[in-house]
Amino acid sequence: MAVRTLTRPIIYLILIALTLFYLMPVYVMLVTSFKPLQEVTLADMWKLPTTIDFSSYVTAFTRLAPNLMNSFYLVIPATILSALFGSLNGYVLSKWKFKGSDVLFTAILFGMFIPYQSILIPLIQFLREIGLYNSIAGLVFVHVVYGLPITTLMFRNFYASIPDSMIESAKIDGAGFLGIFRHIMFPLSITGFVVVGIWQFTNIWNEFLFAVTITTSAQQPVMVALQNLSGSQIVQWNVQMAGALLAALPTLLVYIFLGKFFVRGLLAGSVKG
Amino acid sequence: MEPARSSVDHSTETEYKVESEKKKKKKAVTKDHWMAVAFLAPSVILLGIFVYGFIGWTGFVSLSNWNTLVPDFSFAGIENYVNLFQDYRFQADLRNTLFFTLFFIGAVIVVGITLAILLDQKIRQESLFRNIFFFPMALSFVVTGVVWQWLLNPSTGVNLFLSKIGLESKWYTDTTIIPGVEWGKIEFGIPVALIAVVIAAVWQMTGFSVAMYLAGLRAIPEEVREAARMDGASEFMVYWKVVLPMLRPITISVVIIMAHISLKIFDLIYAMTGPGANYVTDVPGVYMFETTFRGNYYANGAAIAIIMLLSVAIFIVPYLISSRKGDA
Incomplete structure (x- = not known):
């Protein structure tokens, strides 16, 4: 039941005020990005542009396009691979438990909480040794490895909801480890793959620390390039804002169209099974 | 089985x-x-x-002497750690992390609960509101940093409004520390500049706590609230005495998840303010990155990283162990 009628308008008032606060950065980002440089002044920050000017998008796009491509080359294989490994691990850890498997699972989970600074120095040494330093392939590898804990967790929790009786009866019918995975678990995992896929896509796309330490210039994903836009010269805020929007667009679109699954991933990431 | x-x-x-x-x-x-x-x-x-x-x-x-470009693994003992704790910048980092974490978690919880309760009142357009509060979660901290750097730019941004009502803020360029008691080498207190970063971080992360609390609220059967109302409790008391205590496990999860994000934060601050004048917005994550990869002080950077890891582990290890027990 809802709060009494008198308080209703107040509820809407608070919600609308907060909505405006949450949308404020979007508004400023949009109006700034459509302004020509001379209009991007301190005093006119909140004003709408006098004319719609796409030049900052052209500038931002020309500068970020290669890095946007890098991000796609990084995110697509890393997402697919980490989801596949995660589903297998989750399958084993939920349906083929063995002595110590729960302890092992906890040990795996710890990996998703560590500050990556604490593994960066050896990681970079290692990538140099095997010749993957400063390459997209190296970043893919890193994101697959450090994505394992979260994808394993998500799939384990997801598979926990598939009744064990199904597995049991499949076993009686003579299905083995792989058979059960292929014919029962995998077909039932579509939602799981969507949730995990969206989660990994968003996180890897947005990731910065690995990207900035493992790659330089030509190999950099878009977030590093965006950060570099401001470092380069006098800050052209209109180009900055256009760049920020371009860099955010893929994950924003995913959110707009598949937000439901994104939120499910969000909740799934808070451990609990 | x-x-x-x-x-x-x-x-x-x-x-x-x-x-x-x-x-x-x-x-x-x-x-x-x-x-x-x-x-x-x-x-x-x-x-x-x-x-x-x-x-x-x-x-x-x-624990080594590797503080140059060339690796040097000779044993240094705890020297790097001793140096860190005597270092002006690292002391500032500890202060900043403490206050950033407190304000960030506090705001995420308060705003999260408030929004979740408001959204749970069977309001019209609930999913629209929800989507607006959640969407920053899909953004990169780098994007958030870039946009808020412009929004809270001391000479523009929100200040144009604030100056009209007689308030002026230097936001992230302010070097004031409140109250600024001397402590070690630094002034201890709340760095005003950090507030700007906290606002940006809260803007980005409250979606998480709203989602968590909303899921929690939806899991509480309406009868529970109804029973409290029957006992004559006011709507406020129903939430204060009945609903909030039931949301406690969620609050614990939110605190732990936010604490570990806050303790290892790097990209938002790196993109938005950097270390700041007098290191007013510096954090261990930024220090580690700069000293290791810009300064080649590998041993120093490794020591910072280990301290970061330990601070995160204090929260995470008990959490993981307890959620495993709850699982069995």
Whole structure:
């Protein structure tokens, strides 16, 4: 039941005020990005542009396009691979438990909480040794490895909801480890793959620390390039804002169209099974 | 259930028929069990090396003299740690992390609960509101940093409004520390500049707590609230005395998740303000990055990383252990 009628308008008032606060950065980002440089002044920050000017998008796009491509080359294989490994691990850890498997699972989970600074120095040494330093392939590898804990967790929790009786009866019918995975678990995992896929896509796309330490210039994903836009010269805020929007667009679109699954991933990431 | 284990556990069963059936099952299961272990093994080995092994290696580096471009693994003892705690910048980092974490978690919880309760009042357009509060979660901290850097730019942005009502803020360029008591080498207190960063971080992360609390609220049966109302509790008291205590486990999760994000924060601050004048917005994550990869002080950077890891582990390890127990 809802709060009494008198308080209703107040509820809407608070919600609308907060909505405006949450949308404020979007508004400023949009109006700034459509302004020509001379209009991007301190005093006119909140004003709408006098004319719609796409030049900052052209500038931002020309500068970020290669890095946007890098991000796609990084995110697509890393997402697919980490989801596949995660589903297998989750399958084993939920349906083929063995002595110590729960302890092992906890040990795996710890990996998703560590500050990556604490593994960066050896990681970079290692990538140099095997010749993957400063390459997209190296970043893919890193994101697959450090994505394992979260994808394993998500799939384990997801598979926990598939009744064990199904597995049991499949076993009686003579299905083995792989058979059960292929014919029962995998077909039932579509939602799981969507949730995990969206989660990994968003996180890897947005990731910065690995990207900035493992790659330089030509190999950099878009977030590093965006950060570099401001470092380069006098800050052209209109180009900055256009760049920020371009860099955010893929994950924003995913959110707009598949937000439901994104939120499910969000909740799934808070451990609990 | 686990077939292999249960068949072992019940092996005292006397009936012959049951026994033989179990034996047959156990034999079939064993092979598949080895398969299962074999499929899990690569991930376990990878994580063993890349998480635990590398942490050990970082710990080793932190005890070495490797503070130049050329690796030098001679033993330095705890010298790097001693130096850090006497370092002006690191002391400032500790202060900033403390206050950033407190304000950030506090705001995420208060705003999160408030919004979740408001959204749970059967309001119209609920999903629209929800989407607006959640969407920043899909953005990168770098994007948030870039946009808020412009929004809270001291000479523009929100200040144009604030100056009209007589308030002026230098936001992230303010070097004031409140109250600014002398402590070690630094002034201890709340760095005003941090507030700007907290606002941006809260803007980005409250979606998480709203989602968590909303899920929690939806899981509380309406009868519980109804019963409290029947006892004559006001709507406020229903929430204060009945609903909020029931949301406690969620609050614990939110605190821990936010604490670990806050303790290792790097990209938002790096993109938005950098270390700031007098290191008013510096954090260990930024210091570690700069000293290691810009300054080649590897041992120093490793020591910072280990301290970051320990601070996160204090929150995460008990959380993981307790949620495993709850799982069984």
